[in-house]
Amino acid sequence: MKKVVASVTKEVVALRRDFHANPELGFQEYRTAGIVEKYLQDLGIATKRIAKTGVVGLIEGCKTGPVLMLRADLDALPINEENDVPYRSKHPGIMHACGHDAHVAMLLGAAKILSNMREELSGSIKLVFQPNEEIAGALSMIEEGVLESPTVDAVMGAHVWTSISSGKIGISSGTVMAGLQIFKITVKGVGGHTGYPEAAVDPIIAACDIVQTVQRIQTREISLMKPTVIMFGSISGGSKANIIPDTVTLEGSIRTLYDDSGEENPMERLKRLAERVCTVNGCHCEVESYRENIPLINNPVMTRLAIESASHVVTPVEVIPYSCMASEDFSEFSARIPGVFVFLGTGNKAKNSHYPHHNPRFNIDEDTLPIGVEMYVRYAINFLSKMEVLQK
Ligand SMILES: [Zn+2]
Ligand SMILES: [Zn+2]
Structure with a gap:
């Protein structure tokens, strides 16, 4: 698995840098959505546009089984970037200061890996690229049927997190965001x-x-x-x-x-x-x-599967309990279907990735991007194989 993830890492870093340099505000993510659509279509994944700039792709496994939704968010913030990096925002006053650029890139990397594994998958994976997370865009997607056709059984999402050290993954059951x-x-x-x-x-x-x-x-x-x-x-x-x-x-x-x-x-x-x-x-x-x-509540069964998956992505001691007082509209999905939201540690002072979210100097430790890719992939495989056994 590490080898397969390593084979897409360079591309994931390039995608993240491209999204970072070209940030778009909520419901205006036309460029980002266009790149996502083309990337998925090139992998042979059928796509659908919903909620204006939202993109949904479906990877159908060769065997029947449940439908797992993997979610990433697309939007940037009205902040002027103060980082001096080659991929600095080209748009004054707009910046990916919450790490959503990393989420999109990691989920695309995971899509590439999972799309090559169709023969092993019992069930489907719905890839959801959601617009406007900062102002509750999840509700627009739900109203436009993101959880239907095919009906989604469960949902998993992740957020890069600078207050957790690089290489650790924060996962807890119950309420994890306010x-x-x-x-x-x-x-x-x-x-x-x-x-x-x-x-x-x-x-x-x-x-x-x-x-x-x-x-x-x-x-x-x-x-x-x-x-x-x-x-x-x-x-x-x-x-x-x-x-x-x-x-x-x-x-x-x-x-x-x-x-x-x-x-x-x-x-x-x-x-x-x-x-x-x-x-x-x-x-x-x-x-x-x-x-x-609304508060974001992690389902206990989904959490157990996430901890199990994360323990293979990093070492078991690097999987830590975590909850915080920030909030996220992923809560709207997990209020409707079993869900789990995990925090991917990316804080590293030596790489200037210790600034808080929504800060003009926010940045991530790019060496943690493969961890996110692997987390999406391992969770999807783990969920589909375990849920198939449970359903029999
Ligand atoms: Zn944010
Ligand atoms: Zn965010």
Whole structure:
């Protein structure tokens, strides 16, 4: 297997560099999708376009069996790249700062290997190249039938991860990535002159109280065994140093590693506390919120198969448990069918691949690309052979 993977590695690195130099934002991945389509068609794999720039390919094994979906995401981010590398982004303000370029290249490498193994495969592999992961593109694919014809039985996905050292693979059962809700609080007071605060109602001091008070939700109202993070990403209000403004807006996010619609319900708690803090300050507020991602939950059977497969890709001690407070729309697939999402360590300070995701200096350790290719291939083979036995 290592030899077969090594035979495609050069090509995978070249593909990744090409995607990296030519990043495209969500639902605009026309160039990337075109390359993916042509690559798959050249391998004799039938392709279909769905959800605007999404590509689906199907490798049918010679024997019948279940259908496994392997997923990679296509989109880049609105970030200006600061890396000085030969394959630096050619498009100012757009950058593959989440490693999706690596995902596409690795899945294409895996497709090449798997397409040569049709005679051994009992079942089919649906290769799914998804647009717009950063803004929940998975839902568009689901609405357009990615899980149908043929019906998908299970799904596996992977993400390159710089906070895990190169050569390690993070896999855990249960919730591995957070559910994410976004909120906006508009605090309304009465504007006036800063020399006469008694004649105004100051929304700035109320907004500051809200930022402080809602931190109590995660540390005093919800069990520490239920990880909850409430963060503010934007505060705006006011126009000049000597004017008390009418309104201040606060925007932020709530992330949880559990179903947040249950009794913990941090969003409801935030709304209640914000209103009470405003009452104390003589202001009032409006809170708007929406859900961006649901928590990503790994199925226990799929996880066991993934750990088993990973133990052959790297050594068993390099397969580590991992979960985090970031979020991913892969959760929409794994909420509908059994799924597993694995984290491919690519962090290596000596190669400058230790910067966090979404950072202008984000980069990966390219020596870990074959690990991702092998992980996709081994998992697919392992799943199809084991599931066939289970189905008999
Ligand atoms: Zn991202
Ligand atoms: Zn990502």
